[in-house]
Amino acid sequence: MLACPYQRSTLGVIGILVFYYLYWNLYVFSSDSKLREDLSSLQQSYIYIKPSWGYNNSWRQIGSKANHLIYSAYFDDRLDVLETINDHNTKVPIGSLRIIAILPREFKEAITCTVRFEDFVDKSIAIGKVQSLKEHHDYKYAAYSFMCPLYVNRNSTAIHLPQSVAISYPSNRLSQLSPTFMPISYPRDVDQLFAMSRPVVSVCVGPLQQNYSDVLRVAEFVEMYRILGARHFYFYHLSASEEVMRLLRHYQSEGIVDVLQWNVPAELLTQVHFAGIMAQINDCVYRAMVVDNYRYAATVDLDEILIPLKHNSLSIFLRQCDEGRTSAYVFRNVFFYNLDSNDSFSLPAHTHNRFLYSQMKVRRTLEVMPTHQRSKCIVNTQSIIEMGNHFVWRNVPGYTETTVPLSVGLLFHYRDQCINCKAPLMVDYTARRFGSLIWDRVDETCGQVFNESGLCPK
Structure with missing residues (x-):
């Protein structure tokens, strides 16, 4: 059946309006892009006195x-x-x-x-x-x-x-x-002003608070991410035990950790979400981008490991997969629970620090949580305007986030308390492929820092 003339006429007018709207927006966008490109060239022509x-x-x-x-x-x-x-x-x-x-x-x-x-x-x-x-x-x-x-x-x-x-x-x-x-x-180095970002993976860690004291977990976290290709870590200190700070000072002396004061007033802690973590995350992403000129920042907590499944490290994954216009690689979440039984089958006989959660906890939730629900990201710092806890809120125009396919990577979340204790679990030995390195690296670090016993307190 033919459409009535009114319908044809209305659709024609709407089509013309849509065409002109799209044309005008394309013209404005092209003009604006050209203007910004010209201004960028002018911007870099000046001599800057810092x-x-x-x-x-x-x-x-x-x-x-x-x-x-x-x-x-x-x-x-x-x-x-x-x-x-x-x-x-x-x-x-x-x-x-x-x-x-x-x-x-x-x-x-x-x-x-x-x-x-x-x-x-x-x-x-x-x-x-x-x-x-x-x-x-x-x-x-x-x-x-x-x-x-x-x-x-x-x-x-x-x-x-x-x-x-x-x-x-x-x-x-x-x-x-x-x-x-x-x-x-x-930038630490004045020559890095306007320079291309360095393809370095840094790690932004949520605030240490409530007198955090699990030294062994901190050592395992740092050493695991170093195995995965991370080269720098940002810790924000509100309150932690002297033993934790002793370990972090050791990493500071090696030049791989910054420890930043996070002195949120005590009366404010109950009136702002999780000790101001949203300020911490955004501060860290900007610090990685501006101060150190790092291209990548992983925003995670101490109980979270971003695990690549098809690549030997996160740095290799990014080198092979990043085509330059991705604001964030979002890793979907699975849980490992501390209440679950330990599996010590792969525990080396010579190991001194005999509990590493990534090696002892091998059963995870069968369900993979949806994107943006407890997911965590590796971001291109140059693309971020406002960062969230689980995804990017605002990015630079022209960038989009990518959800990492389940066959390529997952967020392994080692929780002290379970979200749903009756959720079905499955055995997953993926993290054990790093076992030959992680046991020795943790023992070596703990031996250097706590040479009296060779043990990191847990």
Whole structure:
């Protein structure tokens, strides 16, 4: 049956409108991409004079408001994170400052950034209202990650980069009268500014808290990820035993671990999700990208191992599979439970540290959890704007996340308490293929750190 003339006419008009809409958006996108490409070339033509700075961040109170805190600020040279480019005929962007903070979840005020240069000249940048990171779990306070754009005169040649930044807002008068300035973090090596990221796998570990004391688990975690190709680790210390800190100081002396102060005030711990973990995750991804110029960051907890099933390491997996436009590789979750019985069949007779969870727990849940439910990621740091606990919330345009096929990789989650104790389990010996290395590496490390006994306390 032929369509009625009205239907044909309506569809024709809609088709024309859709065509022009798509054409206009394609034109705008192409023009904007060309503009950003031209500005990027101009951005890299300047001579940059970098201030002195330090990396030892800590939570600092903003003005007079208790539990209004700022932790860090990073110089981000990516122009494609800027939503709009303003006044590019006279002023051009050279990047932005990414600020990590904790504020009330219902915070509605307009924020002003004040950047300070090494000669104590200040410059104010109004950025308006900001949104909290989404995974706040309805707590009173939430993590924030927001951006202050940096512009310079188009005809500049040498540019002095700012040394520190503060934020202020109307209800906090002291934040305006006596700003809390946070040092801005830059690349360790000035030559890495605007350089291509290094294909290094780093690991971001959730905050150590509640006087964390399982030294053996920390040693196994670090050594397993080193076997899997990771080269650097970021630990955030709220509270841990002296034995754990002794082990981390050993790794620091080897240059493979950074231990960062995570001094969330005690009264805030019950009013923000998991000691501010969303701020920690985002801080770590930006730290890996800006300070160390690492391309990859795995965001995991101490009981989680990202296991490649078809490759000998995560670094080999990324080298062979990353085509450059993936924001995150999402590994789906399976559980191993501490309450399950141990399997000591493969335990070497000469081993001193005789419980490694990756080698003793061999039964996992049969069900693989869906993507984004307790999944964890390896991210391309250059693609991230806002990172979540289990997936990416916002990435740079042109990047997309990829779920790792079940035959290629899984997240092995070794939980102390089971989620569903009656869930069917299956035997999985995959992690034992690393047994010939992990037993010896843990024994060697524990022997070096605790040479009196050779044992890492558990």
